[in-house]
Amino acid sequence: MPTSVADDIDILVKAKRSIAGDYSPQADEPYMNDAQLDYFRRLLQAWKKAIHESSADTLQQLQDGPIREPDLNDRASSETDWGIELRTRDRQRKLIAKIDSALRRIEEGEYGYCEVTGEPIGLGRLIARPIATMTVEAQEAHERREKISRDD
Template sequence: MDQGTATETDILLQARRRVGGDYTPSVQEPYMSDHQLEFFRRLLVEWKQSIHNAAADTLLHLQDGPLREPDPNDRASSETDWGIELRTRDRQRKLIAKIDAALRRIDDGEYGYCEITGEPIGLGRLIARPIATMTIEAQEAHERRERVSRDD
């Protein structure tokens, strides 16, 4: 198994580097201008493709054959590593659904605006987390409500 499994953040950073080129969305231009929307669309598509590529690599490694370590400890360690890898891929599968939802929001003209307040999410937050659906304030309030209801 690949010991250097790329995390969600690593994959997003790689996608951002490939998409960025000379352009970075700026607060000097109109919020969610055509240029900004195209940047985020390309970023989301690239991020999704990177996740698919990582999943394909995992599938190839799985098809290499069964684990054949003679030592039970080595075999257990390898099986644990594979379990972690498969859980990571499952998380990324769920992330693809969120990326698809963000792409739909771009098509519908709703991308970049909080689903709770309708206010702009902000370029910095969207660059860091292109699938964000809430402003930081709305997200924090949501998490506080979740914590309170979980504690009840």
């Protein structure tokens, strides 16, 4: 069974393939021009749709019936697998909220800019993680502060 992060990456790759066409954002273009914004809007919408489809499959499997494994070890293994699957779906539910937030930022003209510094996040980072809200440097500083406060 794939990990949650691997599952998210697979779904994002599927979304990127679904919108593949003649256009991909290039560094030599004006940053966050209409074509780039349209690309990221379509990517985010496709990603959200793929997550919903994946969730619908899980829901259907849950509705098909309870786990009926005669062996206790098999039943425990199946229940563990379901627990992992449900945690993955919960993680994806939270991811949908972040996707919705990114779509809102596109509409408000804030997409692609760091919420901390106001600097451009960068195309490479946004292509890899379309819901990014901070530059790599700001994210690293945030994580260092988080680690220090956790260690206290």
